Amino acid sequence: MITLASDFGSPYPAAMKGAILKRCDARLVDIGHEFPRQNVRAAAFWLSQILPEFPPAVHLVVVDPGVGTDRAALVVRAGDHVLVGPDNGVLLPPARALASADGEYRDDIDAYEFEVDATRSATFHGRDVFAPGAAEVHETGIDRLPELEGLSPADEIVELELPEPELTENEVTGEVIAVDDFGNVITNIPGEVLGNRTVVRVNDEPTPIVRSYGHVEPDRAIVTIGSHGNVECAVNRGRGDEAFGLDAGEPVRLEFA
Template identity: 40%
Template sequence: MGVGETVRMPYEWMSFTTDYGLSDGFVAACKGVIARTAPGVRVIDVTHDVPPQDVRRGAVLLAQVVPYLPAAVHVAVVDPGVGTDRRGIALLARDGVLVGPDNGLLTPAAEVLGGIVAAYELTVPDYWLAHVSATFHGRDIFAPVAANLANGLDPGQLGPELDPATLVRLPEPHRWVEQGRLESDVLVVDRFGNVQLAATAGDVHAAGLALGAQLTVRAGDAVLPATLGTTFGDVAPAEAVVHVDSSDHLAVAINGGSAAAHLAVVPGTTVVTLES
């Protein structure tokens, strides 16, 4: 299938995901560059509160959000390797284009958007700002490249085409299932203290766990009794529920409280065990 049959250009929409936060002017500078280059494009801020340099968290958040966004150029910058020999890339997926560092941040979202049709390394400075800082490629390279793509630039003009097999990909999170028991890495802890696991609804079925089952949740030395349910209100206030969340992942929550605080978990490094 050819690129012209799978990728729509120009784009009216752009999404923007970073670990920049909002206490500095980094986000404004990038959006200013976008507005000056593509004044008609509308920008959706996915989040700028990815924990600093947490590439996996940014990748997970972006991949879980993009299915609900309009066709867009998606710019994501969580880039601890900025200024090194890591590549800047543009990925053409069936349902969108992604721009950012080649560090695993973009590939999960590209797969969600229908798979990678083509990939390009950003090597042509014609589409960057005239002066490029070694530490702010979000402003000086990724934002202007994305804006030019939104304007309809042929992505083949950005630099050489890459073999998608050479792209950096993050290791698969740990998931292990047996009858009555499963283990899973923590993917995300949200602002409510809900703990999203890499395990999915399919893993619950594979473990033979049924709604209403009484579970023991373990994370390190922490132990939390919980009920397998469908929503927070399935348990009394201050009690724990394990449920399939809105992204089809298993999550541990406390009704009116914080499961993350009780379990003392950290995304990406903590393994949670559920036992019936």
């Protein structure tokens, strides 16, 4: 199985599928191609959430603002999974999530560089470099990765700097990681900080804490723990980003009375 994730929109992902299917007949599954454009951190967050839902697979990830520059191309083995994509930090967070079985992190990650043949294009390595690479990795199989021609161990790979929330006794300051398609505002604040409280001030606005959206009337703002385990600011049957005035990258301050 090969999964595909990118910020390409439509129809470029189909060119990657063609390039794969010319080389192997793997099952293809789209993770999504609407990731915020060229936003490596948002993609790393979403992939960390979603890829561990999958059985062992090759995951092709192309969020690549540095296409055509000299950034390396990587193959990263994480547990029984393999990621293929650019060396810009997008692969390591999901690799760590994939290497955490049963909630326990195991240091079971190998990274390799592979040679980029950019004779065909300088602007579409998804089609010309990474998709063929993913197909080759799929056909080789995870156990024989080290034997794959053109692959060499990567000494140092790019590490994303992810912002950590700051906790004091009665206050947490974090950041919006992503806004989903419902308008739910996903923060980097772990849900545990909410404890058993029933109310919290979000950027000065007192807001009820509930288990799920439908526990308040339509159009009411809430704070909840999202499916990702983090604090989420939302509106029942409405858009949290609009109600809270929050967008990706912006700070969020929670105060407990």
